[in-house]
Amino acid sequence: MTQWNEPYLETCCRxxxxxxxxxxxxxxxxxxxxxxxxxxxxxxxxxxxxxDGRYEATADGLARHAREVMRRRA
Structure with missing residues (x-):
């Protein structure tokens, strides 16, 4: 069972x-x-x-993407 300690990401933000x-x-x-x-x-x-005004994922963002979007363990 996963304990959620992170703020929820709306579908659009994911x-x-x-x-x-x-x-x-x-x-x-x-x-x-x-x-x-x-x-x-x-x-x-x-x-x-x-x-330059462009956005990029941080290390925390890449880890969250792996866990929540791709459903992999970071």
Whole structure:
């Protein structure tokens, strides 16, 4: 049984986190439809906004993606 000690990720935010992992080092630009989710992920420490304005997943974001989106143990 898994004990949840992390804030819940809405479906849209899980999708945004998944897109961050797909784009890798290129990052996602600001101003897209998933902007509110990217900002929420940034606030949770799962993403960061680089100096060029693009978002990328943090180490915590990659671990959360592996556990929650891909259903793998990090």
């Amino acid at each position: 999708s945004a986190l998944h897109r961050l992992t797909l784009v890798g080092r290129h990052g996602r630009p600001d101003g897209l439809k998933d902007g509110p989710c990217l900002a929420r992920l940034r606030g949770m420490g799962l993403a960061r906004q680089r100096e």
